[in-house]
Every structure is written in C-alpha cells, then in structure tokens.
C-alpha cells in the first residue's frame with residue numbers, strides 16, 4: 404500500500420483503520436467474510452485494466468488472449484464444484500445476477516413469487532422498492548406464524564393462486580435448510596421456472612454441508628463473497644437449455660464489460676473452495692452456529708425456529724426488553740458487529756425492529772471453534788443484560804480484542 408500512502412494519505416489512513424477494525428472485532432454480519440490473501444491480491448491485479456465485453460471466443464475488443472483463459476477457468480471450476488451444466492461468472496454482484504435472470508425469462512408485468520422481505524427474502528425477490536417489485540407483478544409467500552418455518556403447503560396454495568412464471572427460493576435471513584425437491588414439485592405443478600438464490604449459503608453447498616439446489620433448480624444465482632469467501636461478485640448456474648438466454652441477459656442485457664480482476668479472483672476462490680480445508684471450514688461454520696445458538700437459548704434468548712441448520716441465526720429480543728437497533732449499537736461498542744433485523748410478523752418498524760441477525764462465516768475464517776463460541780455467547784449475554792453501561796461495553800471490547808489477537812484473520816495477519 405506504499406503507493407497509496409504517498410498519493411492519497413487520506414484514503415490510505417482509512418484503509419488502515421478498516422483493516423484494524425476487521426482485525427480487532429468479532430464480525431458476525433451473516434453475509435460477510437474474510438477473503439484469503441490470494442483472493443485479495445488477484446482482486447487488486449492489473450486485470451482491472453482490461454475491457455472484454457462478450458464471452459470467450461466472441462469478444463468485442465482485441466487483446467483477450469489471457470482474459471479468455473481466465474474466464475474459462477473460472478467457469479470450469481464453478482461447473483466442477485457445483486456440478487452445474489452452464490455457468491456465467493460475469494454478474495457484478497448478486498442483485499444484477501437476479502435482475503439478469505428475470506430479464507432472461509420475463510416480460511414487464513409477469514408474475515414472480517418469492518419470500519417476503521420482512522420474512523427473510525431479498526430485495527430483489529420482489530420488494531416494492533426494488534426494480535423486481537416495480538417492473539413485475541411481485542407476489543410473496545411468508546413464514547408460518549406459529550413455527551417461523553416455511554410452510555410448503557401454503558407456498559403451493561399461493562403458487563396455485565398467482566401462477567408465477569418464476570418461483571424463487573432463497574433468503575438472506577432464514578436459519579433452516581430449504582426443501583428443494585418440494586420447491587421443484589410446486590414449480591412443476593404450476594408450470595413455473597424454479598430459481599434458487601443461494602447467495603447466503605453457497606459456501607455451505609460447496610463444502611458439502613448443505614443440500615445442493617443444482618439438481619432441482621432451472622437457474623441458481625449466487626453471490627461469491629458471502630459464505631463462499633470469494634471477491635464481491637456473482638454467478639448464475641443453469642441448465643444447458645437456458646445457457647443462451649442467461650448469457651444474453653447478463654451481457655448485453657443488463658451489463659457491459661465484465662470485471663476481469665473479479666473473475667480471476669472468483670477462479671482463485673473456487674479453487675480454494677474445492678479443497679478439504681474449505682470443506683472443514685464449511686462444517687465448522689455450521690458447528691459454530693449451532694453451538695452459539697444453543698448457548699444463547701440456554702441464556703434465555705429466543706431464536707426464531709429455535710435454532711439453526713446453517714450459518715445464521717435470528718434472535719427475537721422481545722423478551723429482553725431491548726430493540727434490535729439498540730442491541731446492535733451496544734454490541735458494536737463492545738466489539739461485536741451484527742445487524743438489526745426484522746423478525747417474522749414483527750410488530751416494530753423495519754428501521755428499529757425486534758430482532759438481530761448473526762452469522763458465523765467470518766469468525767470461522769479466523770479460526771474460532773466451539774470453545775470460542777461459548778465465549779462469544781457470554782459477551783453477547785453481558786451486553787444485552789446491561790446495554791447502556793458504557794464502561795462495561797468498553798471492557799468487553801478489550802476482551803474481544805484480546806481474543807481476536809489469538810486468531811489472526813486471513814489477509815490481516817500483519818495487524819498487531
């Protein structure tokens with residue numbers, strides 16, 4: 404970073420501060436992670452200088468001798484890792500990947516059916532503030548009010564009633580495994596395409612600790628930067644018969660030139676993900692989440708669905724007499740970074756809801772195991788018990804920092 408330091412000391416200082424923040428805090432935002440040094444270096448490589456609109460062998464600019472090879476390697480690794488027939492590695496991020504999928508199959512006004520945003524769905528699954536809700540007839544299914552679980556009978560009823568062209572499975576805040584065969588059945592019954600958005604749990608699928616949607620879905624979209632631990636980007640994996648529609652929708656439908664530095668870093672991350680150490684990582688992510696969930700419940704916390712099968716958990720703080728936002732701010736002061744989150748059928752407003760969401764992908768990347776999860780649950784319990792005691796929060800932040808020092812985060816080993 405010496406050249407940045409010379410040219411732009413302001414940004415240099417901020418990058419250094421962010422490095423320190425990431426090194427010294429317990430990062431539990433369920434969508435975040437630490438990429439490896441190899442992924443960081445590839446992201447920062449000269450591949451950022453290239454333009455390569457089009458696809459390997461069919462580009463609109465010359466000089467693609469190297470880039471074509473990079474993109475073909477990324478595609479092949481994604482196919483091998485996930486067992487997909489066709490892969491597009493060009494989407495800039497998860498949201499554009501979803502929009503491209505809609506462009507491939509829908510006309511404006513067509514019906515889509517996805518999980519409601521306040522129940523754990525993503526903005527791009529039809530929220531009214533999103534293009535997905537503005538340009539399409541966006542219908543949604545909700546969780547069961549008694550169990551907090553998906554109710555497949557009611558999803559089927561809704562699908563029969565609204566007859567979507569695309570049925571969307573996938574979420575940003577659901578702590579349980581999805582029943583892909585059941586989603587397939589429902590899609591077939593109503594003649595819909597099944598799109599699975601595995602943005603959050605792609606790393607668990609890659610690591611073999613979560614069922615794969617690939618055999619069931621027509622199209623699978625995913626980010627590459629969450630549990631999969633790659634650079635910020637996305638992929639669309641689909642059946643061969645949809646290959647052309649998907650590729651045309653990504654480029655020129657939604658995007659211009661792909662970010663070749665990101666494509667290369669995705670390739671590196673996919674190589675890492677196809678290894679025993681990543682499979683152990685994915686298994687540990689789930690073990691850590693289960694351990695933390697159980698420890699929190701033992702302390703009297705209410706977890707939506709009473710636990711977790713994946714990398715995340717949703718805590719309903721209603722019985723603790725603290726709002727999600729207040730809890731999130733207090734935890735941040737204590738060095739534990741999470742986000743406030745709506746719970747299903749939340750009685751509070753989305754900007755200050757009743758819950759918090761926590762995930763284990765990032766802290767597992769720095770080597771936390773079950774024992775550390777018990778310590779983390781103690782920290783969380785202490786913060787929520789006394790959220791306005793600043794001195795206490797700062798003391799916990801010191802303990803957090805000391806714990807983190809024993810577990811250097813990938814890419815940040817140099818921070819002392």
Ligand SMILES: *Cc1c(COP(=O)(O)O)cnc(C)c1O
Nearest residue numbers: 496497498525574575600602603
């Ligand atoms: C994070 C996420 C996305 C969008 O990803 P961005 O890269 O932030 O655009 C899409 N779908 C789901 C389910 C997600 O969790």
